[in-house]
Every structure is written in C-alpha cells, then in structure tokens.
Amino acid sequence: MKxxxxxxxxxxxxxxxxxxxxxxxxxxxxxxxIENLAEKAVNxxxxxxxxxxxxxGDSSIAGVFAKVLAESLAKNVTREQIGIFKKELKEILIDLxxxxxxxxxxxxxHPDQYLSQALEKAGIPEENAPWxxxxxxxxxxxxxxxxxxxxxxxxEI
Ligand SMILES: [Zn+2]
Numbered sequence: 001m002k003x004x005x006x007x008x009x010x011x012x013x014x015x016x017x018x019x020x021x022x023x024x025x026x027x028x029x030x031x032x033x034i035e036n037l038a039e040k041a042v043n044x045x046x047x048x049x050x051x052x053x054x055x056x057g058d059s060s061i062a063g064v065f066a067k068v069l070a071e072s073l074a075k076n077v078t079r080e081q082i083g084i085f086k087k088e089l090k091e092i093l094i095d096l097x098x099x100x101x102x103x104x105x106x107x108x109x110h111p112d113q114y115l116s117q118a119l120e121k122a123g124i125p126e127e128n129a130p131w132x133x134x135x136x137x138x139x140x141x142x143x144x145x146x147x148x149x150x151x152x153x154x155x156e157i
Contacts, residue, residue: 006030008101008139021098030139034097037137040144041093041105042086044135044157045115048148049085050077052130056109057150073127085122092118097139106134 002015008030018025026034054070056063077085092114096103105114111129119126132150137143145154 007098008034021095024098026098033142034094034139037139037142037144038090038093038097040157041135041137042089044144044146045089046082046086048130048133049119049124049128050082052128053149054131055149055152056131070127070131073125075125075128077122077124077128081122081124085118085124088121089115089118093137097137101139103137104134105137107131 003012004015004018004025005012006018006027007024008026011027013025013027015025018027019031052071052074054067056066058064058066093103093105096114105112107115107129109131110116111119111126115129116126119129130148132147132152134147136145136154138145144157146157147154
C-alpha cells in the first residue's frame with residue numbers, strides 16, 4: 001500500500017485515505033480543518049466588503065476628506081456578487097492553506113493579489129476593500145486573526 005504523510009500535521013497516511021492537491025497530501029482531519037478556516041475567513045471578508053470601513057489613521061482634514069471620498073466610492077454589491085466572491089476566495093485560500101501553515105492576506109490601500117482576484121471575478125470594485133486590514137490564518141493553531149483598520153490590534157474571529 002502506498003503511503004505518504006500529511007502536509008499539515010505530518011501524520012503518515014495511506015494514499016487511499018488522504019487527499020491530494022498539486023502533489024501535496026492532507027489527512028481528512030486537516031482537510032476539514034483548512035476548509036473550516038477558509039470558510040470562516042471568506043465569511044468575514046464578505047461582510048466587510050459589503051460595508052467597508054476606511055481608516056488610515058489620518059485625522060487631518062485631508063485624511064477625513066479621503067475617508068469620506070473612499071466611502072462614497074464603495075458600491076452596493078449584490079448577493080450574487082458576494083456568492084461568487086466567497087467561492088473564488090475560498091478556492092484560493094484552500095490552495096494556500098493546503099500548502100502553508102501560516103497565510104496572510106489583506107489590504108493596504110489596495111487589496112493584495114488574492115483578494116483582487118476574487119473581487120475581479122465577482123465584478124466587485126476594489127474600492128470596496130477596506131484600508132489597512134490584514135488577516136492571518138494559522139492552521140496548527142486553528143485560528144483566524146484580523147486587524148481591521150489602521151493599527152488595529154489582532155483579534156481572533
Ligand atoms: Zn493532517
């Protein structure tokens with residue numbers, strides 16, 4: 001019987017009980033774990049994309065003006081668009097989490113390549129991505145952490 005090991009927890013497994021993606025194997029438990037983490041992550045982004053907060057830490061008149069302008073550029077998104085966004089982002093995250101224990105995605109003033117790709121597929125403008133927002137997904141700790149807005153502390157969701 002052909003055996004391999006799980007790319008996340010390193011347990012030995014026979015290939016009939018494992019799952020393969022791009023040449024990497026996961027045990028059933030780790031596959032479920034990363035799917036749950038990805039689901040939690042995309043649900044958080046979906047809520048935020050619907051109604052983004054813009055906080056760059058600049059309380060000057062120019063900063064407040066930029067924030068109001070950013071808020072006015074964020075568009076209403078349809079349920080269908082959110083559905084496509086979630087599906088795309090989940091697929092991207094599962095790919096990443098299949099391979100890495102620690103994944104970081106986020107937005108400075110513009111969304112990173114992963115969020116951009118999911119937004120684009122869904123036809124959601126990148127203006128709906130909140131500023132200064134990061135997410136860490138840590139598989140071996142089974143945790144999703146977010147920092148929403150300028151210098152926000154990490155919080156577990
Ligand atoms: Zn495993």
